[in-house]
Each structure stands twice: as structure tokens, then as C-alpha cells.
Amino acid sequence: MLTARIDLGAIAHNTRVLKRLAGDARLMCVVKADAYNHGAERVVPVMDAAGADAFGVATLEEAAAVRALTDAPVLAWLWVPGQPIPDGVELGVPTMEHLRWLIDAPSAPPAGTPLHIKVDTGMHRSGLGRHEWDEAFARAAQAGLNVVGLFSHLAVADDPADPYTGAQAESFQEAVRAAAAAGLSPTVRHLANTPALLSRPDLAFDQVRAGLGLYGLEPIAGGDHGLRPAMTWSAPVLAVKRLAAGEPVSYGLTWSAPRDGYTAVIPAGYADGVARSWQGAFTVTVAGKQYPQVGRVCMDQFIVWLGDNEDGVRVGDDAVIFGAGGVSATEFAAGVGTINYEVVCAPKGRTRRVYGGDILAGEKE
Template sequence: MTVISSPLPTRDIDRVRPFATLTVDHEAIMHNVCLVRAIAGVPVLAVVKADGFGLGMTAVARSALRGGAVALGVATVDEALRLRAAGISARILAWLADAQCDLDAAIRLGVELGCSTGPLLETIVARARTLGLTARVHLELDTGLSRGGADRADWAGLCRSAAAHEHFGALRVVGVWSHLARANEAHPLATAGAIETLTEAAVTAASAGLTPEVVHLASSGAALAHPGARFSLVRCGQALFGVQPVDGEQYDLRPVLRLTSRVVQLRRVPAGTAVSYGGGYRTEAETTLALVPIGYADGIPRLAGDRAEVLLRGRRCRVVGRVSMDQLVVDAGPVDSEVADGDEVVVIGDPARGEPGLGEWAQWAHTIPQEIMTGIGSRVERRHLGAARVA
């Protein structure tokens, strides 16, 4: 066996570049938080779950707070604990919890827990009593999503039980909340029923003796388009990242991410050339094919092959053939085009600059922008521009 003992050469950072780079604009994050806050007229909870929608949870959280968010929202207890470990002391709500989560750490560190069942409430109270601390809880009601949340028939009993535990100090209900099923629809009827139901639920909670600090229903779409859903707090997720959250409506939200790669090989081919696996695509004329080292392992939807476009030398160029795990092929145009090895390829960027946007990629892949964002792979290098340095 031959063992290589010599040290690896020093990386030349001016010469070596990753195949793909995701650039996150933190000034845009702060702008978007400010915009939602100004339109909604109530405080904003910034949703930074799923590693900040794939962009880097801690950095995104800090910028959202700097932009005016008063709290952070995550899906899991583990995500909340990661934010605390990073030194972030702001208010955090984790809405998915059960008896097998690290409830002790969450309670010790002041993480607020979503709760919608009697058994979970009893478990949280038991852990809080053992620790000699008061657990902070948001009671969740199902208002039509049929996902999480208490059934309406169980709501009054859940509130009474919570109030009894509050009396002995093991629990504090700091929030009453729900999640909309149709926040992306602009018509008022899309949210009217849920608004009425949560309004009644808040009255029931008060009748049981609860005095929550916040009542919240609106996610991004409702925060911008449904005034009645705003209550005392709105949750800003997709709008935080510049994704337009209401069908048919445009707000002054700034794109936050830019995904780029580069050309690593050019091939001039005649008309009728089969491209990529299966050979289902054939060139219509003599053209130049550009190989781009980014694929479905990096978050490029395989389904977008033959439909998606990228920006190359200021021109929209079509992705042709099937997207592979590590690469895709672009029709770069006539054989006399000026495309060269090493040219930047803008995969996702700012539509205002002619670059393909998240919304377009979602259409090409028959999905939503959030799935595109959260699917961007770990080997894509993240760069943070203007990242906040304060918790």
C-alpha cells in the first residue's frame, strides 16, 4: 500500500472556485421584513425553519431580527436549540413537539412550544415541574387546514386545563394561534372562516382565564393581503425571502438568493444530436452545447429538463435533455456565439435583471418556490452578503 504523506497544497482562493455558489443578500432580507411590518401594522415573527429555507438559519435569523422581527419561528425543538446555541436570545416558537423531544432543554432556554393536545400539555407541565420552571406555550387550534391543531370540540377543555396549570405556575400560555389553508388567495372569503373561528377561540381562551400575549393566524400571504387575519402578530416565511405569497399580486419584495454556476465544457454539434440520458431531446439545428456542473443533487429539479432556462452572457438559454445528478446541458446557441469556458451561468436570480426567478423554476418543476429553495444541496457553497452580526 502506498501512503501519501506529503501535505495537501495550499488552496489558492483567488483561483479556486466552487462549481456552484448560492449568494444570500441579507440587506434584501431586512428590507422584506420591514415591508411586511409596514403593511401589516403589527409585529413580525420571522420563520427560519428548515435551515432558513436552505439559506443558513442562524445568519437569516440575525438579519430578520435586525430588520425588525420581534421573534423567530421554527418547526422543531432541535432547530430552536440550534438558534440558542448560536447565541440568539430572541423569542423563539417551535410548533412541532412531542414527549420524545428535548423538552427539558427547550423549557430551560425559554423556547416557546406549540401545543394542541391534552397529553402533550400534561407532558410539558410535568417536565416544567421537575425543572422548577414555567413552560411557555402557544395553544394551537385547527381552523380548516386539518393538519396540526386542536379540534374545535376539544378547544374549551384544552383551555381550561391550561388555565388550571397556569394557576400553579408550571405553565404560561403566551399565545393562541392557528394556520391558514388558503393564505395565498387574495379573495377575502379564502380566510374569512378561519378568522371567525380563531376570534371565537380567543374569546373561549379568555373565558377560561387565559391572557395570551399574542394571537396569530397570518402567514406571509395573509399578512399582506388579509387585514382581518393579522390579529396581534404575523408570521413571515416566504415573503422574508422575496417570494411573492399571494396569487396574482406583486409587492415590493426583493429576491434574496442568487444561484450561479459556470460553463466547464463546450461542444459544437449538428442538428439531430441526442442530448443526455435516454436521448429524448435532439437538437433542432447546428448549435453549441454548454456543460454546467450542477444537477439534481444540488437542487435542480430533474422535472425541469427541456423547460428551464438559465442566463448565459446576458441571454436566456434553455436547459436541454434530462438533468443529471451533477450536471446539466444548456443550448448556448449558434456555433459562432461568444460563449467560453468559465463563463458564469445564472441559474436563479433577480427577474428584474432578466435572470430566471424562483417563481419560474417552480413553474418549470410544477412545484412551489419554497421546495426549490429548501432543495438546494449542501455542496453548493453559501456566500452571505451584508449578514447581520448581532443576535
């Protein structure tokens, strides 16, 4: 009953838009977390056909699955030394421990495995620190490792006014120079994520890593680059109930009807990704009209207040949680106090995906 409708035509459109914006740089499509919960098996071939030059994922398991769907390079950057490395996968190298294992361990992948060394330019999450660059680059060069890439992650590119991005870019340039001085010549330097692609074309280098924008969501508040949201999350109205003024609803009796009126029950709960903490902070849309969620979110269902139900909401009507016909994922995120990245990753449990959309529409736009 609970459905995530995925518009593959929107995915194709967004890929083409971002490909154009990337200019001469390669477009890496980031499809980690099952393509931001849109379904990598269906999404990757669409992106591939629409102009993707490479794909990026987090884990090796994800990399193996994506590698089976495309002939384009697939980079994984979350792994630990000793893990079996799938054939044909490119590896990010985030620490000296990873580099030492690649050089010294008998179980390491073949020396020709394409590697992307990750440098920490100020996000302080993973990546080689500045004090490690010279040793790491020298060891990689001396060992004859196939270092094809150098990359880093930006911390605040979604705020174009923040000067920290510029400082990170300068640090990245320093890393590029240090790698060259050590005898490395990576041909795929990549720093820009979707917000940097949209706001800092000077940071494109050889490749950009697009993520959120591929799924039609703007990473910068107020931005509009003609992207089309691909996901709509909805469920049918399960029940409509009449309430008298003062009658409470759901567990804990945390909300009571302010007057005589009606509620609707929607069959989606925290087991499906509707967080319990979202209570009272979001709406659903039925036939173009928004209705507030009230009372505790349960494991399998939540309740909305219809007031007088003057528009005649009834059992079986489609209630849009976010997406086409309702609020956007970005608007929904603002209401519940999170970001649109998390919102599109929320649908789970008994949510089933349904695919549609013309992937060839606007191909030459």
C-alpha cells in the first residue's frame, strides 16, 4: 500500500542537466545507499545512458552490484584492509593503513588496481592528513601503484558564501602539487560535489561527483537549476473517523480534537520510515490540499486532522507524504527539522518502489 514512485524520466533529465553543467569534466554519478534509496538496479542504467562517465559508491558490496550494471568505472571509498576486493572496482585510499596494506599485504588486490588517494582538506572525517601526504605519495610512487585519482570531500559547499570551501580548494591544490612532486600523475582529480558543481564551476578539475542533484533535489537553499524530483512517497487513506471536540487520538493521547471533525488514518509508520520524532511537524496532501499530522506516529500508521472534511476525503484516496502532488522533499525536510538527503532515504520497510517516466523525453534539451 505504501509506495515510492520513481520517475526515471526525471533521473535521465537530471543526469543530462548535470552533465552539461560539468563542462569538460567527467560526471561521476554517486549511487551509494541504493542510489539514495531510488533503486540502483533501475537507476544506474538510466544514468549510464544519459551521460554518466563514472559511478561512485560507499561500500565494496555496493560497488560489486553497480559494476554488474555498467561498464563505466565504479569507485568505492568505504572499506577496511583485508576485505576481498571485487574485480573491476576502483578503490579510494583514505588512510596510511589502507596504503600500507595495498603495498605490503599478500592478500592485497593486483598492483594494477586503479586507486584514488583521498586527502583531508579540512573536513576531518577520512583522508590522509597534510603531514602524511609526502610519505604517502612517495610510497605509492615507489611501489608502482596505479594511482589514477586524487580526491577530497567539501564540508560546506551547500553554503556558497562560506569561505571554507575556498580554503579547502587551496589545500587540494597543494595536495595535487605534492603528488606531482612525488612522481604521481593522477588524471582524475575530483573535489566538487553537487553544490560545488552548481555554484563553483572553477572546482570541477577532471571530475565532479554529483549526488543529490541526480535525484532532482537542490542542495543549496533557494536554488533552481531546472532539476526534477524523482521520488513521490504516498499511501492510500485507510480510514476516516468522526471525532467529537476533546477526544484524543493515538498512543499517549498527546493530541485532542480542537472541535468536532474528522481524522484520517494513513498506513505508514516508523517501521516504514515515518519517524516517531516527526510527530506534529508534517502534512500529507490529498487531492491538492494539505492536512496536518496529529498524535503519535505508530509503527504502522499515523493520523491526520481533516477538520470538517469539506473536500470529502475518503478511504482509498492517495495521501502524498512528499513528492508530486504534495510538498517537496525539501519542504518536508524543513518541517521536520532535517535535510532533503535524509528525507529521500527515509522510505523503507513495507514501502514498495514503482517505476515510471519517459527516459527519452527531452533527450536533446
